[in-house]
Amino acid sequence: MNVATRNFGAPIRRNEDPRLLCGQALFVDDVELPGMLYAAFLRSNVAHARIRSIDVAAARARDGVVAVYTAEDLGAYWAPGPLLVPPPPIEGITFNQRTQVPLAKHKVRHVGEPLAVVLAQSRYLAEDALNDIAVELDPLPAVVDLEKALTGDARVHDDVRGNIAARVRQSRGDYAAARSRAKHVIARRFLYDHGASQPIETRGIVANWDARANQLTIWDTTQAPVFLRNGLAGMLGLSERQVRVIAPFVGGGFGPKIMLFYPEEVVIPWAARRHNRPIKWIEDRLEHFFATTHERGQTHDAEIALDADGRILGVKDVFLHDTGAYNPYGLTVPINSQCTLLGPYVIPSYDSTFTAVFTTKPIVTPYRGAGRQHGVFVIERLMDVAAHELKIDRVEIRRRNLIPPDAFPYNNEIIYQDFAPLAYDSGNYEPILDKALKMIGYETFIAEEQKKLRAQGRHVGVGVACYVEGTGIGPYEGAKVQVQANGKVSVATGIGTQGQGHFTSFAQIVADQLGVDVPDIDVVTGDTDQFYWGAGTFASRGAVVAGNAVNEAAKAVRQKILKLAAEHFECAEEDLEIGNGEVSVVGVPGQAIKLGALALKANPMRGAVKPGTEPGLESTQYFGPPSGATASGVHAMIVEVDPQTFTLDVLKYVVVHDCGTVINPLILAGQIHGGVAQGVGNAFYEQLVFDDDGQLLNASLADYLLPTALEVPHMDIAHTVTVSPLNPLGIKGAGEAGAIPVGPLFAQAIEDALGLRDRNVELNEIPLSPGRLFELTVKLR
Amino acid sequence: MHPITVTVNGTKYERQVEDRLLLSDFLRHDLLLAGTHVGCEHGVCGACTVIFDGAPVRSCLMFAAQTDGHRIETVEGLAVDRDHLHPLQQAMRDCHGLQCGYCTPGILMTMKVFLEETPNPDEAQIREALSGNLCRCTGYQHIVEAVKLAAERMRK
Numbered sequence: 001m002n003v004a005t006r007n008f009g010a011p012i013r014r015n016e017d018p019r020l021l022c023g024q025a026l027f028v029d030d031v032e033l034p035g036m037l038y039a040a041f042l043r044s045n046v047a048h049a050r051i052r053s054i055d056v057a058a059a060r061a062r063d064g065v066v067a068v069y070t071a072e073d074l075g076a077y078w079a080p081g082p083l084l085v086p087p088p089p090i091e092g093i094t095f096n097q098r099t100q101v102p103l104a105k106h107k108v109r110h111v112g113e114p115l116a117v118v119l120a121q122s123r124y125l126a127e128d129a130l131n132d133i134a135v136e137l138d139p140l141p142a143v144v145d146l147e148k149a150l151t152g153d154a155r156v157h158d159d160v161r162g163n164i165a166a167r168v169r170q171s172r173g174d175y176a177a178a179r180s181r182a183k184h185v186i187a188r189r190f191l192y193d194h195g196a197s198q199p200i201e202t203r204g205i206v207a208n209w210d211a212r213a214n215q216l217t218i219w220d221t222t223q224a225p226v227f228l229r230n231g232l233a234g235m236l237g238l239s240e241r242q243v244r245v246i247a248p249f250v251g252g253g254f255g256p257k258i259m260l261f262y263p264e265e266v267v268i269p270w271a272a273r274r275h276n277r278p279i280k281w282i283e284d285r286l287e288h289f290f291a292t293t294h295e296r297g298q299t300h301d302a303e304i305a306l307d308a309d310g311r312i313l314g315v316k317d318v319f320l321h322d323t324g325a326y327n328p329y330g331l332t333v334p335i336n337s338q339c340t341l342l343g344p345y346v347i348p349s350y351d352s353t354f355t356a357v358f359t360t361k362p363i364v365t366p367y368r369g370a371g372r373q374h375g376v377f378v379i380e381r382l383m384d385v386a387a388h389e390l391k392i393d394r395v396e397i398r399r400r401n402l403i404p405p406d407a408f409p410y411n412n413e414i415i416y417q418d419f420a421p422l423a424y425d426s427g428n429y430e431p432i433l434d435k436a437l438k439m440i441g442y443e444t445f446i447a448e449e450q451k452k453l454r455a456q457g458r459h460v461g462v463g464v465a466c467y468v469e470g471t472g473i474g475p476y477e478g479a480k481v482q483v484q485a486n487g488k489v490s491v492a493t494g495i496g497t498q499g500q501g502h503f504t505s506f507a508q509i510v511a512d513q514l515g516v517d518v519p520d521i522d523v524v525t526g527d528t529d530q531f532y533w534g535a536g537t538f539a540s541r542g543a544v545v546a547g548n549a550v551n552e553a554a555k556a557v558r559q560k561i562l563k564l565a566a567e568h569f570e571c572a573e574e575d576l577e578i579g580n581g582e583v584s585v586v587g588v589p590g591q592a593i594k595l596g597a598l599a600l601k602a603n604p605m606r607g608a609v610k611p612g613t614e615p616g617l618e619s620t621q622y623f624g625p626p627s628g629a630t631a632s633g634v635h636a637m638i639v640e641v642d643p644q645t646f647t648l649d650v651l652k653y654v655v656v657h658d659c660g661t662v663i664n665p666l667i668l669a670g671q672i673h674g675g676v677a678q679g680v681g682n683a684f685y686e687q688l689v690f691d692d693d694g695q696l697l698n699a700s701l702a703d704y705l706l707p708t709a710l711e712v713p714h715m716d717i718a719h720t721v722t723v724s725p726l727n728p729l730g731i732k733g734a735g736e737a738g739a740i741p742v743g744p745l746f747a748q749a750i751e752d753a754l755g756l757r758d759r760n761v762e763l764n765e766i767p768l769s770p771g772r773l774f775e776l777t778v779k780l781r
Numbered sequence: 782m783h784p785i786t787v788t789v790n791g792t793k794y795e796r797q798v799e800d801r802l803l804l805s806d807f808l809r810h811d812l813l814l815a816g817t818h819v820g821c822e823h824g825v826c827g828a829c830t831v832i833f834d835g836a837p838v839r840s841c842l843m844f845a846a847q848t849d850g851h852r853i854e855t856v857e858g859l860a861v862d863r864d865h866l867h868p869l870q871q872a873m874r875d876c877h878g879l880q881c882g883y884c885t886p887g888i889l890m891t892m893k894v895f896l897e898e899t900p901n902p903d904e905a906q907i908r909e910a911l912s913g914n915l916c917r918c919t920g921y922q923h924i925v926e927a928v929k930l931a932a933e934r935m936r937k
Binding site: 199201670 | 799801802809810813814815816817818819820821822823825826828855856857859860862863864866870873874875877879880881882883884885886889904907908909911912913914915916917918919920921922923924925
């Protein structure tokens with residue numbers, strides 16, 4: 001019997017929307033509990049200093065203040081956080097683990113690092129009391145610039161010489177040999193700075209210790225509720241059952257909401273237990289700029305060796321990576337940069353070395369793209385320089401180097417962030433490129449339109465950028481699917497949701513397996529009392545890993561339904577069909593039973609049950625892919641630049657993307673649109689500006705510019721589909737793709753619009769901005 | 782403390798409020814109308830937008846005490862119930878105009894007033910009117926489509 005696929009693949013409206021649209025969805029700050037206390041954190045206002053003293057006596061004496069704590073008060077509970085992602089098994093690597101602490105002791109290492117926490121009757125009073133705390137700090141030299149960090153005397157961690165957080169070399173083939181026989185060798189320095197994720201909801205946590213139930217309940221804006229629960233249980237000496245973590249509706253995450261364990265996540269539950277009262281902390285936007293992790297910058301010295309026809313013989317890259325004051329997330333970001341640089345191209349030899357550097361700036365952890373942008377920028381810019389120097393069309397040089405469709409699975413022979421070899425499972429790159437060129441009208445634009453527009457004095461250029469994205473990595477996720485007595489189906493999974501539409505896409509998967517309408521499927525994500533195994537929402541993996549687990553669980557429930565119904569009707573399972581919320585006997589009108597009635601039968605009150613029978617129409621299944629599925633795509637755009645103000649007008653923007661099988665094209669389009677918007681911000685509007693003292697100079701949304709509806713262009717999206725062989729649904733992740741190639745695309749298109757290449761100006765850095773374009777082109781004036 | 786009488790979504794509330802209490806905090810934590818969200822508390826993101834005597838305002842930039850004798854509409858007042866959405870809400874759902882949904886209440890309140898003043902907007906007008914509200918998830922395209930669709934449905 002075939003499974004109907006009327007829901008899977010359809011642009012179905014989201015189940016979660018009515019609640020969100022009516023203002024009835026629960027976000028963390030909406031949790032109101034009787035007797036609640038409110039927390040505010042005192043944060044360091046300097047980047048690097050020794051703490052001489054913190055005097056909280058006056059703050060404790062203020063009316064309405066219940067308690068003030070510093071690191072000393074935490075006693076044995078005070079400890080550096082865990083290393084979330086250990087370094088991959090790469091030979092010869094250096095890794096110096098230094099993780100963040102709940103409240104600073106002895107030393108502060110970045111502006112915003114928490115020094116003390118105030119608990120008071122209201123947030124207003126808690127903030128008042130912060131002003132009562134007297135802190136004496138002995139300032140130390142800030143460590144801001146990556147190259148100076150390696151050679152200077154100042155140390156972020158006293159025992160880490162040269163501020164080296166890590167050094168990793170990965171290679172394939174023999175680059176030196178490739179270089180020696182190359183016709184062309186091109187070397188450049190590239191700077192790529194990624195910014196802050198800035199979800200519109202900041203972080204927050206509410207913790208409530210219920211002494212009667214012996215249970216701690218935590219509402220947290222986390223992307224990884226299961227790990228948070230397990231970790232906190234361990235820290236607090238509780239069993240896992242005693243800790244319930246709920247990630248309710250979360251107002252955007254994009255990576256930084258994974259970071260475990262933020263100081264506030266350690267301190268607030270501890271305090272809630274100590275006071276036997278609920279405590280709420282909500283980050284304000286100013287705090288968010290310092291207290292939530294960033295991604296930030298890398299400096300690449302890269303070299304490409306090519307033959308006479310522009311075929312790549314090898315790439316060498318040496319780069320510095322800013323990891324901030326601590327490195328709890330291991331090497332994920334720079335490993336992604338190192339691996340994603342290889343892109344969709346055949347690169348027979350590769351020699352890449354990076355040094356991760358401690359600085360006195362906020363911690364760096366993955367933010368949408370998670371370092372992939374940096375690598376893509378390097379290879380795409382190298383391709384542009386090579387095209388120019390070899391006098392080959394930008395698109396043609398890319399086409400010549402694409403991995404051919406018969407080469408998959410394609411092994412790059414280095415290790416990826418999931419510890420597996422970087423092997424592309426499937427793909428077909430040339431049709432994606434062709435489709436994008438056709439949609440943007442590349443040939444006509446170059447041959448006719450651009451010339452026409454230039455003759456009118458307009459500065460219009462085109463850009464085309466390619467990328468691949470390793471998505472959907474393990475280790476695993478799980479899901480529980482259960483038919484309820486009312487005929488509706490409940491689905492629970494351990495990952496959290498921050499707007500990705502899981503309540504609908506997972507329901508679509510189940511709907512087809514069980515013949516139930518999508519609105520009748522109730523999906524719960526991110527509540528550890530509902531499901532407590534899994535890793536979390538990151539690396540474009542929700543649909544791939546949790547989606548396949550949901551599918552496996554739904555398939556198992558389907559088998560249970562058929563088995564029980566066959567017993568009920570005394571017929572063969574093959575004679576049954578599932579649909580419209582019931583099971584019926586094919587060809588026998590009136591012989592049907594509702595799924596709800598069957599669910600009741602599956603939990604009988606009397607009678608003997610055969611050994612081995614499980615009650616209920618329920619199943620829990622897990623799915624773990626052997627390695628990540630590789631999505632790919634091409635973005636193209638036509639941009640007009642105002643040569644006086646250097647403001648941009650994106651006239652056309654095209655995305656062609658292959659993420660394997662599509663569950664819901666509407667949700668997928670939304671993911672791509674949002675990714676591109678963040679890419680646009682990264683490319684031209686957003687930059688975290690630090691001064692030499694490690695002070696962030698633009699820590700407000702008035703100064704750190706998130707793109708608005710006027711900066712984000714209309715996008716035309718198309719898909720190609722190469723099904724991933726790594727999971728039964730054939731899915732590849734799509735969450736991050738939109739954001740990844742926008743930087744090199746902007747650089748290339750702006751260069752083209754202003755005719756910079758012919759005048760020896762290269763845009764080898766991101767972000768750009770009107771001011772930066774003015775500086776870079778001033779010599780042409 | 783100030784005594785205030787304020788009408789929110791047609792209901793009259795009499796409360797005592799501290800001078801410095803922000804309107805956003807008053808709505809969310811005193812009246813428990815938590816649908817109005819707070820994103821930046823410095824008037825940039827627009828998530829906390831409510832309608833004050835018919836005009837969209839940022840509730841994080843006003844004090845509760847300033848609302849004495851005035852009329853406020855919040856997202857909770859838009860729909861009859863979850864099954865009978867305002868055309869703007871319905872269009873946002875139909876066009877997938879929201880992802881995490883955190884900025885959505887502010888966008889709905891801003892666009893409600895915009896469509897009352899501009900019943901037949903073109904895309905440029907919609908984008909201009911939307912540009913005071915930040916959304917980090919959607920890239921705005923589906924919101925623009927939703928506002929267009931809502932305008933069309935509301936004209937009929």
